[in-house]
Amino acid sequence: MRYSKIIGIDPGATGAIAILSKSGIGVKPMPRIKELQELLREQAEYVPICFVEFVSAWTGDTDPKAKDYNPGKQFGIQKLKVNYTEIISSLTYIGIDYVVVHPKTWQAYLKLNFKGKSKPYRKKKYKEAAAIYWPGATNTLWSADALCIVQFGRLKLLNDMEYINEKLIRGLTKKEIFT
Numbered sequence: 001m002r003y004s005k006i007i008g009i010d011p012g013a014t015g016a017i018a019i020l021s022k023s024g025i026g027v028k029p030m031p032r033i034k035e036l037q038e039l040l041r042e043q044a045e046y047v048p049i050c051f052v053e054f055v056s057a058w059t060g061d062t063d064p065k066a067k068d069y070n071p072g073k074q075f076g077i078q079k080l081k082v083n084y085t086e087i088i089s090s091l092t093y094i095g096i097d098y099v100v101v102h103p104k105t106w107q108a109y110l111k112l113n114f115k116g117k118s119k120p121y122r123k124k125k126y127k128e129a130a131a132i133y134w135p136g137a138t139n140t141l142w143s144a145d146a147l148c149i150v151q152f153g154r155l156k157l158l159n160d161m162e163y164i165n166e167k168l169i170r171g172l173t174k175k176e177i178f179t
Contacts, residue, residue: 001097005048006157007040008149011055011084016146018137019043020154025134027143033086040094049168050091050098051153053106053145055084095171099153099164106152 006020011030017039018027031039040050055077091098107113112129114122123141130139130147137147156163 002047003049003097003157004046005043006150006153007043007048007050007096008146008151008153009050009052009087010145010149011053011087012080013083014142015053016143018143018146018150019048020150021046025137025147025150027138027146029142033083033090036087037090037094040090040096044094044096044171048096049153049157049164050096051101051106051149052084052087052091052098053149054100054102055080092169092171095173097168097170099156099167099169101149101152101167106149109152109155110148112148 004021008018008020009030010016013030015030016027017030017036018025030036088098088100104113110129112122112125114125117125123144126144126148127139127141130137130144130151133151134147137143139147
């Protein structure tokens with residue numbers, strides 16, 4: 001299938017959605033689900049493909065015995081997982097094809113895996129990379145991951161259709177919804 005737009009979603013509350021089209025790239029802070037659904041409906045008519053960062057909890061995030069356990073962090077992760085599920089459901093229902101991408105997958109593919117480095121260090125590096133990939137885009141700490149995810153998707157579409165075909169999840173068509 002030929003896609004006319006590539007969407008990258010970093011689903012966190014401080015995440016973003018980036019949309020690449022022939023006219024350029026745009027990025028905005030992650031909207032609430034209702035606004036996101038409206039945005040996705042607008043994009044659906046242009047035959048996009050979406051790359052969504054997978055959300056999961058680390059064992060230390062949810063294990064009370066872990067040395068850095070924080071119940072507040074656990075609540076935040078649960079909320080993030082609910083938002084992620086709503087995004088996936090919205091993409092499916094609206095009819096947008098998508099690929100779920102683990103953070104380590106896009107980071108390794110773009111040579112942005114900085115194991116053992118602090119979060120601020122990693123975020124700074126993602127921002128630097130996004131500035132190289134998309135020089136005219138709004139490039140901030142909140143937008144960098146989504147811009148990098150779009151770059152990952154663009155390169156995979158250009159160079160690795162086997163990966164796309166293996167990981168692609170098709171959105172529902174109107175015929176499938178109403179029959």
